[in-house]
Amino acid sequence: MNERTARRWAELPPAAGAAVMATGIISVGFRLTGLETVSRLMLGIAGALWVLLAFDFGTRLLHSRRRWFAEADTPPALTAVAATTVLGVRVALLGWTHLAAVLLAGSAVLWAVLLTAVLTHLRSGMPGGVFLICVATEALAVLGAILTPWAGDWLGYTSLAFFLFGLLLYLAALVRFDFGQVVAGAGDQWVAGGAMAISALAGSKLLATGVWTGVTHTSLRSTTLFLLVVDLVWYAVLFVAELLRPRLAYDVRRWATVFPMGMTAVACLSTSTAAAVGWLDTLGQILLWTAALAWLATLAATLHTTPRRTAASQGS
Template sequence: MNVRSRLRWDAVPPATGAAVMATGIISVGFHLAGFDALSVADLWIAGLLWLLLALAFTALLVGDRRGWTARAQTPPALTAVAATTVLGVRLDQLGWTTAAEALLAVAAVAWPVLLTSVLRHLGRRLPGSAFLICVATQGLAVLAATLAPHTADWLAWAALPVFALGLVLYGDALRRFDPGQLTAGAGDHWVAGGAMAISALAASKLLACGVWNGGAHTALRVVTLVLLGVALAWYAVLAVAELLRPRLRYDLRRWSTVFPLGMTAVASLSTSAAARVDRLDPLGRALLWVAAAVWLVVAVGALRRLRRGPGAAGATAAGGGAERAVSVPDD
């Protein structure tokens, strides 16, 4: 690979995966809410962005191993895993089980490599991107549990310890999270709530598998409702923080705001069906339209940035957050 080509792929920041995650989860939500035309449109956008991310990921790995290694040490690299699992969930909704299984395999291979690399370099007083260690892990649990009912029960059993590990990683990220990000973060501070929302979604998918009976089913239902309650509490705290300290300028990390908004909506819709709590359905639908509106605002900001130039400022902002995530090592 020549230098010019390498630089072109290097201009695609790892945080681009958050745009795939955001668009993909809103596509999933629109499908659950019965808006299939909007869902398919978002799926096309998410699919094309995922292909761009996959090509950049591969090209950098082949052409600049040192650069790839440096990126793999930062939490935004884990958006590649999370984005792959979200896309897999949407493909499964279309009945494309084989494609979803292939994406699960890709994510399962990349996950331990990237997670280990990120954990080895994770520091303290971090932005919200630290919670991606949980998000990527729970993404695997979500996709495996989603596939389990019409493929193999062992996927549900495999998803259960991954789900539990995701909760442990959430606790680790929480102790490293800088609370000041609630009023100073550039967008990725919302992942603190999004990670809890995807944990609730994973629990709801496990609950819906039909593998658990008796006390295990009851316990999982309680866990699902508790996790969703915590996710909704995070949503309220983060929304109030935005009102108290508005941050209206476009930043690439705002895609990491859209994803938690959409994930909380989908977790509410999924929990409503799995736990049979009907009142969560209208809540999920309302939150889905909020997420879609914010997606549109962020997309317009991204297009305006692209018209001014190939994302130098946005890439710098995302890179700055990634660098900060590894700059203060644990004692």
């Protein structure tokens, strides 16, 4: 591969993984609401995007290694973990447990490598992407919990450990987050709420395993509901901030807005069943369609912007 071709394939930023995350989680949401055909269409798109990004990931490692290592210690690199596990969640819902298990194992290895690098480079005043340290960890907990009935209780206990560790990482991210990003961020500020949403989803999936009973089950249920409430508060604050200070210019980090919106919807739908809170199902369906509209708008902006970006790159 010549230098120009390698450079073109190395142009996708790590944050592009949020497009897979957003598409995959909305696919899950449509599956939970019974819209299987639409859900599978979204799964196909998410799968195609994942293959493209995986190819880019490998090409960059082989031909742009300096850039690969430079980006591996930044929080957006963790979208590779979250994107793979979200895809795993959706294929697990199809009954493809072996494939989901492979995706979980690969994600866990990648998580261990990338998280170690990212944690050593955290600093104060970071944008919303810093919360990906929590998102990637909780994503492993979600997929692990879903596969627990197939793999055994040991995976449930492991997933619980990831769930609790993810909450600690959320606090680590929160103290480093630049709260000014709420009104000035380019899109990834929404991950502050999205991290709570995926944590609540992890809690709901752990409840659904049936591994825990008694006080432990009650504590897990209460924690899940608390996390979901915090997520909904974040959602309201971030939504109002968007209205007060619109940021309409396209940025790839807008996919990191769509993902938390979809994740909040799925967390509501899942928690409604696992924690027996009926009204959350209605809220989840409303939020799911809101996320779907945001997905369409972001996709349109991406398709409108990409040809110009490609032309500029080829001219350089």
